[in-house]
Amino acid sequence: MSPARGRWRDRAIAALGLTAIWVLLWGSFTPLTMVGGALVAVVVLTVFPLPAVTYAGRIHPLGVLRFAGRFAKDLVVASVQVSSLAFRFGHVPRSAVIAVPLKVPSDLGLTLTAEAVSLVPGSLIVEADRERGVLYVHVLGVRDAAGADRFRRDVLDLERRIVQAFGSPAERRAIKEPPT
Template identity: 30%
Template sequence: MNRDNILRVGVLIWLAVVWVALWGRISIANVLAGLAVGAAIMVTLPLPRIPVSGQLRLLPLVKLVGVSIYYALESSLQVAWFALRPGPPPVSGVLRVRFAFRSDLVLVLCTNLLNLIPGTMVLEIDRQQCVVYVHVIDISSEKAVAKFYKTIRVVEGLLIATFERRATPLPPSPGQEVSQ
């Protein structure tokens, strides 16, 4: 069995698991219906092929998961503090970030990670230049902006180390703009 077929079987199983979870009861009928619905979805709504190169490295993956959880918790506390503290809301804005990814899949994973962190939201992706525009809740000081870019570079480095052949990211581009 080649890699594509293994992937298709995995997606089919995942769709069946989701179907059974939605029904809330495990039974032979639900599992068979889930497989049938999953197969119908895969035939009528095929996903585009995404070229995948490189290999999965487990140690950087574990670090990536840990760092992502840490950043999500830290920013959740920051957003909660902004909501509860007296005074005006923080200055928010859109920051431009250039990435060194070669893979569309890694770029998508990175944007999804950024969207999971409270206080940030990816607004636009320029795939040709590998640039994303991210709304950030706090850009009130140079220190806050520098911290955001440091977080981005840590996540970028771990994604490259985890999924791509190249072990180190390219240096960040000089023109990182801020708009409010």
């Protein structure tokens, strides 16, 4: 595929995504909301052009199912943990900021991992070092170094599931390499 054709394809996908978000925000699927969403998408993409993001991977349905199932479980478990911390009177929850060096520091992988981590209650991305591929995460309920190591392994496991769902062959090979 030529670079120009690839750019148009990427813009069309972004416009479709923005249009879908517009329709969802309005809460009605009508021709008027579709046309309005398409117009807003074209204006947004013209005024705020997106940087080129290369996506060499493909969607792996089984990996997406594994990611979605485990992500749903993580959401439920973390919600229960955070609510139990909130209702413990007289207890001051401990927290930590933990650096997590990712194994596959591509822009898309870093972004997807950071978004998934931030969506789980009790964790929040403080900073993302794009050049080194490191996420700095504020985490509730971490008491000691062992808890920090456990959280770091959980984030790397989440990254592995994301790469298995959406990664390129090179990224999928990289997550199978032993840690350095």
